[in-house]
Amino acid sequence: MEAKWDALCRAINAGDPAAALAAARDALEDGESPLAVFVDCVEPCLADIGDRFGRLEVFLPELMLAADVVKGLQEELLPLLQAEDSQALGKGRVVIGTIFGDIHDIGKSIVAVLLSVNGYEVKDLGVGVPAKDLIAAAKDFDADLIAISALMMPSLPYVRDAIALVKENPDLVDRFLVIVGGGPVTREWAVDAGADGYADNAVGAVKEAALLMSEGASS
């Protein structure tokens, strides 16, 4: 990354929203476009933070703070972008939740934040989310991906229910992709249940989301 972005990238890494906004405004005053702020600085900076989490060199609090900083930048700068530039920036929209009957939170939250720092717009529905609520939220959020976590075997049937609510509905089957993961979930189970994607950890979830979105874009 070019040195001119050091201040902004440093602010993102430090989780300092005020410093990040100031650095972004300085960049605009220096003639940089809002699009360049995101493409040339924010995206590679966040990708680096995500990679470092994959190596456990940084941890969830740093990820959460960085994601919050970028949210602030988006609120300030996105209105300045041309419509086509806004579209080009978006990696995709994701609704995520731990399925009904399961209270495991942190693993799902790590996936949510890691998707955020990798450029996805993420709506985290929390834990214990009924299948129909996942689908309703995906419609409301105009999601591309529905990401479902389940760490307990007795919750797996509800994941299957959620997938069926998408795949058996002609209005939804081409609208949403479903990605699943969690302790008892295997790729074989995911395929059998009709999911589009599977990941066995947070880093894998980001890779799988990117793969699914690129396949979706090319189909």
Add this chain to the structure above:
Amino acid sequence: MTDVTRLIDVVNRSLTGPVVEEQTFDLKHVAAGVQRVVAEYEIKAGKDHVVNLDADMADRVWAAAVDFLASCGVYSKDSGRVILFGREEIEQLVRHAPSQVAIGEGPDARIDMARTVEDPRPPLVMGGPIGSPVPNDLFVPVIRSYVQEPIVDVACGATVTSVAGQEIRTRSPLEILAAWEEIDLMRQARELAGRPGIATTGIMISVSDLGNLTASSSPAVLPNDMHTFGIISELKTNNDILNKLAHIQMIEGIVDPYANPIYGGLGGGVEGQAVLLAAELIALSVVFLADCLGTSPTHPLHFHDTGREIMTATSLAFQAVARNASLLTNLTITPVGGPGTKTLLYETIACAVMGTVSGQSRILGPRSATGVIPAHFSGLEARLMGEAVHAAARLDREEAVDIVQQGLSKYEHLLDTQPYGVAFPEVYDVATVEPRAEWLRMYEEVKEEAIGWGLPLDAVTTA
């Protein structure tokens, strides 16, 4: 043990504590709170060895954990409020926590006693793939393979994978039926192994309160069995959990909650994880009225607790608790390796030795293959775990440092390769419930290696 006054106090605090948004609790109360005390108490973990050798540092972790818990509290997801106890209240309640509990009955009755750092009395051995999936037709032989090991003091419940041939659905009648089936299969395994009075943990299939509450009434549950339930990471609860607690209290059962903090999560790195783990163990006593309590800290990507960083934090946290309280702590070993791999055996030895010299009162597991691959568990690894803790009780921490390092050197590089091994029928004869020759050979070879590292396994008698 029953304390309705304390229970009502906890419930009332959950209904009247400060209102906080959940994300604010995560970021400001937990993450920032941990960072604050790590800095204020100058918490530093040793970089060169997993087993903590610094008593002053362990005491600082304890002080930091109490300070952190008093400011952070436990979040109630149902009320949106924080259950808070002040520092003096925490210290007083911990002082009055049980320092010993009677479990099991008859010849298999045991006393779970608080241990100190380098305590020469071995921890109790809790054998079994706790909470891990075992198909119904293998459930009894798998559990029997643990219960028949004389060195195992407590039998830990696996979870059935179906009920009446159907998938189990939590919060449905199927969950209730599955919970009763789990209890009955545990009874069968105990009786077939000739140890009907050995204490068990349960009810593991029941994530919600439903199955737990009903199956607790089964005649197959003994009065001195352990009633096990998890809290939500990090430092959260809900009414399902408090319902379980209330029920266990009213049936005068042994309250056995656990908390599994995620390494790299809200606590951050090694130092933050040590403080968070110590705080969660304290919270299990203060907020969840634990008689016995436990943990299996979790790697965020590979789900084990046998890696260098997590074991370093765990050693520090357990020593902090053992030096400053008499809580009945348990460490569940969750290796990546599964049956039929030496990786599992090396992980088990390293973690068992670390925990034993660090003052845990019970060791549990191993929850082999990270506890998620159906039927990838066998009693032989629990035999080795038990022998390892009995041998490690003869060691001081300096001696343990080298043994743990030797173990780590054998598997550290394999942790992300998922050496899940093979299922139970490939390492045990299902009919006779005896380990197969190849698995026994691996066990004997690893034992010999560990004796060579200085772990006196040859001095341990198992019968």
